[in-house]
Amino acid sequence: xxxxxxxxxxxxxxxxxxxxxxxxxxxxxxxxxxxxxxxxxxxxxxxxxxxxxxxxxxxxxxxxxxxxxxxxxxxxxxxxxxxxxxxxxxxxxxxxxxxxxxxxxxxxxxxxxxxxxxxxxxxxxxx
Ligand code: 5GP
Numbered sequence: 001x002x003x004x005x006x007x008x009x010x011x012x013x014x015x016x017x018x019x020x021x022x023x024x025x026x027x028x029x030x031x032x033x034x035x036x037x038x039x040x041x042x043x044x045x046x047x048x049x050x051x052x053x054x055x056x057x058x059x060x061x062x063x064x065x066x067x068x069x070x071x072x073x074x075x076x077x078x079x080x081x082x083x084x085x086x087x088x089x090x091x092x093x094x095x096x097x098x099x100x101x102x103x104x105x106x107x108x109x110x111x112x113x114x115x116x117x118x119x120x121x122x123x124x125x126x127x
Pocket of ligand 1: 096103
């Protein structure tokens, strides 16, 4: 089943300027802004400007230019927020939730860049 993109999702509205956001980075194909409900001192969302529902949709259908731009934007956010472990930062976690099992709230691809504190183990043990 192909993905169907809901153009009324909140990040689509942010991209169209219908809802205010304070971008921390904008590139040709990507936008990054702080999460409205931060889970850590650093909690930035990086989204592609194109209509991709989740990571695998983007990975399979985005152009190489979009993929490179998005990947570089994530790297730039790590640099801007000072979390890069290779540059003296304390590290970070990238999360891309997808679908019901991934508990994705907003159906527009976004990567969470989390850092600024010890984030704990990735998941509780499988029950
Ligand atoms: P998900 O669960 O889909 O991976 O995460 C969606 C994220 O979007 C949540 O962390 C939530 O706090 C954030 N979010 C939802 N609505 C808005 C909004 O209007 N502005 C911003 N900046 N973040 C939002």
